[in-house]
Amino acid sequence: MAEEQLEVVEIDVFEFAERGEEVPHAKVYKVRIDGETVRVDTPTPTGELLLSKVHKRPCAFELIEEFIHHENAVVEPSESVNLRKHGLKGFITAHKEIVNISINGKPYHIERGKRTVAEILLKIDQTPEGYILMEEQDGPPLPLPPNLPVEIRGCEVFHSQPQSGGSS
């Protein structure tokens, strides 16, 4: 009999881990991420794909695999995870402390939390005296006042352009 015919349509990875059984081949794997059950149609998804199943992105969140004997391991966004790995019960996500942001189309690392416009511009060797910092937030890039803190959660998109205006 061909292997495909033996393949289970859908299996729950957590249930197999709890029973200590080998996870068989399946068409769809039910995986728990932060307690939410999601469906994955490959036995070797990447960390980024799994994060996307719970509407999160690697620029702000880390994915951590949890095993039945309480071991945890961080999964990199491009790393493939073997869902059939023995004892794997699911995943949790955690907000990164050092997150990724984009400035003028390039990625930069920055600490999460309230940052100043000057700190963000410094990433690209610019200052608020010389450049306007703009943020894309559900719309086009708009100028940010340099005297107000910018809440960084990860994945923010910034642009800069030379300062060019003044009261007259």
Added chain:
Amino acid sequence: MVYPTEQIEELKRYCTKLSVIPEGDVTFLHTEGLRLPAGCEPAVCDALLCPVPKDGYPSRLFLSTKVVSPYTRNWNCDNRRIGERNWFAFSWKVDIKDPTLTQLLVAHLNGFAKEK
């Protein structure tokens, strides 16, 4: 005056509707539902971008209301009648060499986010 299509498309991102209002020798860009920087009240209003010299400024941004912003501005244009509607503008001089329409608009909007 004809503006480059790609610049017009980019400008459209900032508003809900973009049209032109020709008046005299100026073609104003009418941005309805223009989004304003954080801290502005209202957060959205209509505006007219004048990308050519006007009233002694290299360019001007007329707004449908006197916007309250984190910094007090010198509103030196009150109830200017353009396109059968009243407009307001604050004193803000933008000097950029060959700006795109979006760069020009952002430089004017930065007048709400910058102290001087």
